Amino acid sequence: MNIQMTLTESEIQTATRLLQQADQRLGRVVEQVGRCTLSPRSEYTLFQYLLRSIIYQQLSGKAAGAIWARLCAHYPGRHLGPKRFLATAEARLRELGVSRSKIRAGQDLAEKVLTRKLPGRKKLNHLDDESIINAFTQVHGIGRWTVEMLLIFYLCRPDVLPAGDLGIRKGVMVIDQLDALPSPGEVLSRGAVWQPWSTVASWYLWQATAL
CATH class of the missing domain: 1.10.1670.40 (Endonuclease Iii, domain 2)
Structure with missing residues (x-):
């Protein structure tokens, strides 16, 4: 392809x-x-972009932005990766403002990234748009719209x-x-x-x- x-x-x-x-x-x-x-939003890793999309769901931009900022600041060097996210206690994530449903979605995303059940950034270059949509909508809390935003704003697909x-x-x-x-x-x-x-x-x- x-x-x-x-x-x-x-x-x-x-x-x-x-x-x-x-x-x-x-x-x-x-x-x-x-x-x-x-x-393209090159300041984020693929995991960060998708987790940020989950955080922003059904919230105003201001409220979601505040939660995202607190979440990023919690990690040394502001490096938020799947291993660190999974290692963070749910109680602490709740203190940072992340809802239980979004914690579950983030954990599912992190687990699938770490177990390579999702395509990595380089592999995305070899997949068409529908294949990417099909892959990432397997994650709890990620629907077609979220992946379409990934295609536009993270990958800049034409x-x-x-x-x-x-x-x-x-x-x-x-x-x-x-x-x-x-x-x-x-x-x-x-x-x-x-x-x-x-x-x-x-x-x-x-x-x-x-x-």
């Missing part, structure tokens, strides 16, 4: 130009927003359209001037014209909700 590459800055520029040509309505958003600033995401659906409603939110299926149909650069289109759809 061909290696799946991370979007480069030049590819993002090319994608933006082609999207403008393919979709005039999205093109108007591009003109208003300007350059796409999407880039052709990801999280059709069930509320922000994406709102973005389509804005650019198409709809009276109601489109269904995920309608988003997928609408997004056919954005392939193979759906990730860049998704980024602009999120920006469209703030215009």
Whole structure:
């Protein structure tokens, strides 16, 4: 299987130009927003990124950010890895603000990372998007949406359209001037014209909700 590459800055520029040509309505958003600033979250390991995603589920950004900061600060050198997470007493994690359900999810993630039941960072380069989604949704507490965010913001894969995401659906409603939110299926149909650069289109759809 061909290696799946991370979007480069030049590819993002090319994608933006082609999207403008393919979709005039999205093109108007591009003109208003300007350059796409999407880039991979290289400050995190794969484990850290996924654990952070679990922590942020169903919380406001401010509350989740505070818990994540306390959790990272708990570990020497701020190095939060699967072994250290598993070695931390549940009572201590609760003191740091992590809920019991998220502790269970984090422990399942850590165990699967350590036992190599999940693909490592290098192996991801040899897997297509659906294979990555299938692999990581085996972890308790990680669903398709979480892995789609991994594909976009951690791996910067070029052709990801999280059709069930509320922000994406709102973005389509804005650019198409709809009276109601489109269904995920309608988003997928609408997004056919954005392939193979759906990730860049998704980024602009999120920006469209703030215009």
